[in-house]
Amino acid sequence: MIAGAGGAAPEVELGRRERTKQANRTAILLAARAVFADIGFGAATVRDIVRGTDLATGTFYNYFPDKESVLRALLEDTAGEARVRVRTARRDGATLEAFVRDGFRAYFDFLLEDPATSRMLSRNAGTIRAMFDEPSMVAGTEELTEDLRAGVAAGLIPQHDVEYMAASMVGAAFEVGARMLEAEQPDPGRATDAVSDLFIAGLSARRT
Amino acid sequence: MIAGAGGAAPEVELGRRERTKQANRTAILLAARAVFADIGFGAATVRDIVRGTDLATGTFYNYFPDKESVLRALLEDTAGEARVRVRTARRDGATLEAFVRDGFRAYFDFLLEDPATSRMLSRNAGTIRAMFDEPSMVAGTEELTEDLRAGVAAGLIPQHDVEYMAASMVGAAFEVGARMLEAEQPDPGRATDAVSDLFIAGLSARRT
DNA sequence: GCTGAACTTGACGCCCCCGTCACCTTCTGG
DNA sequence: CCAGAAGGTGACGGGGGCGTCAAGTTCAGC
Numbered sequence: 001m002i003a004g005a006g007g008a009a010p011e012v013e014l015g016r017r018e019r020t021k022q023a024n025r026t027a028i029l030l031a032a033r034a035v036f037a038d039i040g041f042g043a044a045t046v047r048d049i050v051r052g053t054d055l056a057t058g059t060f061y062n063y064f065p066d067k068e069s070v071l072r073a074l075l076e077d078t079a080g081e082a083r084v085r086v087r088t089a090r091r092d093g094a095t096l097e098a099f100v101r102d103g104f105r106a107y108f109d110f111l112l113e114d115p116a117t118s119r120m121l122s123r124n125a126g127t128i129r130a131m132f133d134e135p136s137m138v139a140g141t142e143e144l145t146e147d148l149r150a151g152v153a154a155g156l157i158p159q160h161d162v163e164y165m166a167a168s169m170v171g172a173a174f175e176v177g178a179r180m181l182e183a184e185q186p187d188p189g190r191a192t193d194a195v196s197d198l199f200i201a202g203l204s205a206r207r208t
Numbered sequence: 209m210i211a212g213a214g215g216a217a218p219e220v221e222l223g224r225r226e227r228t229k230q231a232n233r234t235a236i237l238l239a240a241r242a243v244f245a246d247i248g249f250g251a252a253t254v255r256d257i258v259r260g261t262d263l264a265t266g267t268f269y270n271y272f273p274d275k276e277s278v279l280r281a282l283l284e285d286t287a288g289e290a291r292v293r294v295r296t297a298r299r300d301g302a303t304l305e306a307f308v309r310d311g312f313r314a315y316f317d318f319l320l321e322d323p324a325t326s327r328m329l330s331r332n333a334g335t336i337r338a339m340f341d342e343p344s345m346v347a348g349t350e351e352l353t354e355d356l357r358a359g360v361a362a363g364l365i366p367q368h369d370v371e372y373m374a375a376s377m378v379g380a381a382f383e384v385g386a387r388m389l390e391a392e393q394p395d396p397g398r399a400t401d402a403v404s405d406l407f408i409a410g411l412s413a414r415r416t
Numbered sequence: 417g418c419t420g421a422a423c424t425t426g427a428c429g430c431c432c433c434c435g436t437c438a439c440c441t442t443c444t445g446g
Numbered sequence: 447c448c449a450g451a452a453g454g455t456g457a458c459g460g461g462g463g464c465g466t467c468a469a470g471t472t473c474a475g476c
Contacts, residue, residue: 017422017473024424040335042250045463056425061465123334127248130331141383164402167387168380175349175379176372194372198410205409225443225452232454253433264455269435 025063027053029077032070037120041071041127068131075128078117082110083140090147096156096203099147101196104173108188111177122178141170158206169199233271235261237285240278245328249279249335276339283336286325290318291348298355304364304411307355309404312381316396319385330386349378366414377407 031052035044064070090103111118144166151157180191239260243252298311319326352374359365388399
């Protein structure tokens with residue numbers, strides 16, 4: 001996590017040296033996130049990122065070898081976290097309803113908690129997809145596919161094309177999430193209701 | 209349209225001059241489409257595009273002022289066409305079932321008809337969204353929202369959050385379409401069935 | 417304090433892109 | 447067949463990004 005208290009940080013008193021290092025790294029990640037969100041990863045240059053900090057060019061290369069690794073770090077810090085949270089929420093539900101609703105809710109809450117990262121991710125989704133094999137969303141879809149399959153096996157969910165069902169859920173959540181973020185007064189409840197109602201109905205129905 | 213017979217082309221015998229012009233323009237658009245799909249619009253340079261043709265740098269500027277207008281032309285030629293087709297198919301259906309099914313079918317058929325453009329679009333969706341105000345997908349979502357609203361007003365569809373419903377449909381179609389294209393043997397019927405079943409159930413259900 | 421390691425800095429050489437334009441080739445209309 | 451317009455060409459100046467590295471600064475530990 002970049003914004004916020006930083007998870008389970010080691011609560012040791014750090015020396016000035018170490019603190020600067022953390023600060024610099026964070027500054028680079030923050031600046032990069034903004035730049036990638038604003039002009040897109042492809043058009044961004046290492047200089048653009050550096051300009052968003054008060055560091056010198058050379059310093060950047062003490063922390064990351066190139067802009068791609070910055071994106072990678074950004075994804076590890078955030079998208080990974082989001083995935084874990086959504087999956088955990090989902091699995092805690094015992095019913096089909098809870099499975100669906102809690103998963104979506106966790107996702108929309110995450111978007112609102114860290115809108116800067118959300119914007120960056122949605123702006124660069126295509127690039128991320130094309131660039132990495134374990135790209136947040138694809139991995140997320142695969143996990144969802146697994147979980148759906150397990151639900152079907154357990155008799156919790158009727159038979160379905162789980163692969164395309166998972167893709168639909170991810171796509172719908174992505175698109176609705178994007179629209180939610182555009183609202184002046186984002187309402188995760190409304191978003192959750194909309195997609196949950198849809199997929200609960202869709203998943204409950206037997207196939208035609 | 210780039211690939212194919214080019215709609216209602218004026219069947220006049222053109223002079224050599226005019227033919228070359230058409231060919232050059234097309235060559236640039238084709239090359240650009242490939243480059244944008246491969247490395248993304250942001251990272252692409254005018255030179256990258258030119259290298260994909262056998263033209264000289266200067267020639268490019270006789271046809272387009274910069275790479276952004278090439279993208280714009282690409283979108284007009286294709287995404288616009290796709291939108292019209294999907295909407296037409298959708299509106300021809302008299303029942304909720306047909307409305308949903310025919311619309312999705314038209315979309316998936318389009319993807320398969322012109323996979324090169326599809327790849328380019330999905331790779332650059334975020335950029336396109338951020339760059340234009342009338343960005344194919346957003347406009348498509350708005351049209352769908354209207355049509356859903358009309359369906360609700362006509363009593364064809366139960367009450368729903370039409371805005372998020374439209375977003376869900378677009379998102380699901382996008383994501384399922386992307387997966388369909390990745391398959392060795394893409395099956396638009398399977399894709400259509402998966403999303404249609406889902407949304408027919410979701411749209412038929414009264415709200416909780 | 418003092419020293420040496422750790423870190424920061426920004427100028428540097430190389431490379432490539434941008435958009436232009438003077439020159440050349442090719443086609444059209446007469 | 448010719449003249450002139452239309453269009454193609456690619457070298458050019460200006461700009462800027464890339465990754466490096468020698469010099470300078472700052473901190474930790476003694």
